Structures are given as C-alpha cells and as structure tokens.
Amino acid sequence: xxxxxxxxxxxxxxxxEKVFLECVQDMDHENMFxxxxxxGLGLRLIYFSYxxxxxxxxxxxxxxxxxxxxxxxxxxxxxSASTNQTSMYLCASSLIGTGPSYEQYFGPGTRLxxx
Amino acid sequence: xxxxxxxxPGMFVQEKEAxxxxxxxxxxxxxxxLFWYKQPSSGEMIFLIYQGSYDEQNATEGRYSLNFQKAxxxxxxxxxxxxxxxxxxxxxxxxxxxxxxxDMRFGAGTRLxxxP
Numbered sequence: 001x002x003x004x005x006x007x008x009x010x011x012x013x014x015x016x017e018k019v020f021l022e023c024v025q026d027m028d029h030e031n032m033f034x035x036x037x038x039x040g041l042g043l044r045l046i047y048f049s050y051x052x053x054x055x056x057x058x059x060x061x062x063x064x065x066x067x068x069x070x071x072x073x074x075x076x077x078x079x080s081a082s083t084n085q086t087s088m089y090l091c092a093s094s095l096i097g098t099g100p101s102y103e104q105y106f107g108p109g110t111r112l113x114x115x
Numbered sequence: 116x117x118x119x120x121x122x123x124p125g126m127f128v129q130e131k132e133a134x135x136x137x138x139x140x141x142x143x144x145x146x147x148x149l150f151w152y153k154q155p156s157s158g159e160m161i162f163l164i165y166q167g168s169y170d171e172q173n174a175t176e177g178r179y180s181l182n183f184q185k186a187x188x189x190x191x192x193x194x195x196x197x198x199x200x201x202x203x204x205x206x207x208x209x210x211x212x213x214x215x216x217x218d219m220r221f222g223a224g225t226r227l228x229x230x231p
Contacts, residue, residue: 009158033219035221040124040223041223042119042121042206042221042222042223042224043206043208043221044221045219088158090158090160092160102210103150103162103165104160104162104219105162106152106159106160106161107159108157108158108159109158109159111158
C-alpha cells in the first residue's frame, strides 16, 4: 500500500511563528504536492515538486515556501504564520509521467490553526 | 475560471438507495482524465474511480460508476446501494493534457449523508 504520512494531524500556532509541515511518502514517487483545503473551495494547489530540489508554484503560493532535500520528503513552510492560513493542509504524491491517468495518493491531512 | 464545478454542496440519500453526485468540467484539451475522491471525517482522501477522455465505456469500480457524458462535459458519480459508511465529502477532479501531472484541479466537493 502506498503510504503518505504527515507529521501532525492537528497543530496550533501563533501569528508570526515559523511553521513546518512535513510529508513523507514510501512509494518512491517522483511527484509530491501540497494543497490547502477550505470549505466551499475544494483543494487548491500551493506548491508541487517533481524531483529533489525542484519545485513549482501552484495556484496560491503566497506566504508559503517548500523544501525537498530527499525524494521521499516534502516540507511546507509558513515563514510567518497568519490567521488566514488557518486551514487543512493535504500532502499528496504520484508517479511522474505524461498522460492524465496518474492518480495522486494523499496523506491524512494537518489541521492548522493560527491564533 | 472554474475548471471543475460541483453544484451540490450537500446531498442526502436513504441507505440502500442509489445516489448521483454531479460534476461538470471545462477544458479545451482533447486528452484529460477525471477522478473522484472520497474524504471521510478522518480527513484522508481516498481515490475511487478514474475516467479517461478517450475511454468509450463508463468506468465502474464495485458500487461506484462514472456517468461520463463527453459532449456535455459532465462526469457524475453514481453510488449504488448506499451504505452508512458512504457518508463523506466527495471531490471531483480533472487532470489535463500530456504534461507532467501537476495540473489536477478539484471541485468544491459534495457532502453526502446516508440516512439509516
């Protein structure tokens, strides 16, 4: 079974703190993704990475950065957390390749609250 | 522009009955894929079913089937014989074209509640 794990299920941080969300996958997938999920908006892509040290911006990268130093690990960083970053954060991974059929495998999510 | 539209924020269905969750999409690509995911209250997204744009037959996976109407750009999920465990959020998603698979777009989701 594909396993995508996230470091925390629930996290509470204060405004201005630096926040790290960690994601690890064990299926040797090339692609890794970070989404945020908000009610009524579905999932929105923050960043994705298709290789170690490679990253591309998604739809809503502002206020976030990412790091991928090892193939299996993809970190999302909130440099200075703000209350509007309170959300559910989902990590996903998939095989690389052209063609539309590659599904993404998701982690359990991290519910982040910024106070 | 919204690529994936799910017009039903919430749906109710009686246990053992069938239910259809609507999804329409917008693309100019000829090659694309459509996905449905289930998200229980635990939060994890579970892949349910996939339909390719060139697939001539509707996809089926157990009690799940995808009613694919290409000309209407709709990809509705049909769940037959609903079970209490089907209560969850359901997301429709699309990936376009032949590039690396970063362009997956999700709808806003439909919350399905199965009544006993």
